[in-house]
Amino acid sequence: MHEQDTMMVIAMARLLRDGERAFHGVASPLPMVAILLAQRLHAPNLVYINITGGVNAHPESLPQTTVDPRLLHGSHVIFKLADIFDMSARGDLDTAFLSGVQIDRQGRINMSVIGSYAHPKVRLPGGAGSAAILPTAKRTILWRTRHDTRTFVEQLSFVTASGNVDRVVTPLCVFVMRDRYLQVESIHPYSSAEEVRQQTGFTVQTAGIPFTPTPTAEELAALQEVDPERVRLVEFKI
């Protein structure tokens, strides 16, 4: 039995490929840990790019805010956010991590408002770079630390961004984009098909879906080295 934060970062790390360029932006502790973990496990040549301008940084300690200049440590260059957006725009960014307060069946995200745009019930932070990155990065992995019917919805209040979503990692399962819609790819071992169906606001097929492989001893040991203070938990507190 592994806790949600651990299962999620390991599932996210497994999706990353050796040699590709992966980026995370603001408010992204889980992607930060997942990228560093993948580098330590199966993807030593993964290029880690973050919003501070760090390229292949190896931070001495992990910050709770992912714009922290600590995420530059060990970088040989400052590749600024504007440079990163340009790289995505010209088709040279392989994988981006983005999130949404609401996510729909088509993998579209809402980071702007709950309720009407003009008179919102809740004003959300905004999508940061997602409206530019999601359609231009070769693929995007979405993650969200909450999996319930308010998060995975039939109808978004607002489409902040839509584009090349490949996977969505949640505390309960991994979705894969297939035939233009999110399909359940695997269910985390501590959850169940019933729970995923109940907590998802759009219809999903769960018959015959395998469990996400349990974290291995090697993965857990590497995670302990990468994130000994379990900074990733900060995402579950808000």
Next chain:
Amino acid sequence: MVSKQTTLAEAIASVADDSIVALGGNTLHRAPCAAVHELIRQQKRRLELVKTAGAYDVDVLVGAGATDRVSAGFIGFESVFGLAPQYRRAAEQGRIHVKEHACYTLITAMRAAAQGVPFLPIAGMLNSDLMQVRDFKTVQDPYTGQKLAAVQAIRPDVALVHVQEADELGNGRIYGSVYEDDLMARAARRIILTCERLISAVETARIPELTTIPGMLVTYVVVVPQGAHPCSCSDLYSYDTDYLARYIAACNNQEDYQRWLMENILGKVAAA
């Protein structure tokens, strides 16, 4: 060469009400907080704030009533404290106009201003609802016919930028992440630069490649140690978690908030 060094009070007095003000730094890092506090002390009104990703700086200007328009891609305290309380409440109550951007559209808007053109096209954006609600226009590539989002230039009246080191001519060195400060400095009509410490113009001339903010574009330079506090300043200090926690707690009701503003900003004099 004439020194541009002055006091924070004099520098900020030059910012008119209704100005478009760009803020350097990003979320909780190297934001020009001392200059922001002085804007509040001088009771500026109806400022338009421009920032890719803001946190405390934008939130406290909203809470103090200094702004009614915010152009930004993201406003929040990240996973540390979550939503920006004053900003979200003001937006929900219709007291501020949220001019929501993708960070890239804001960067593009400043690039257009820096280049002296009215707009620039960018990739992406077209399938976002922001196109409609924010009235972003499209443009057709005259060569291929491809449709692209066209981002209108934003020319800030003033950029407030905090750096680790500057000389009295306004040449500023940024250590660590630059964020959008270099671009902002080229897009804005004027720059007010605050710095942790003054270095000699001989020193900046010795290694000009370390100068990110060109002094010739700077109107005023003010020495303000801890000028980014409560945000971080790379190599010198981290963000002040206790201060920010007290700020967030004070946002729970208006009385606490007004007292907090008085004790921490209005009742204090500028440190420089």
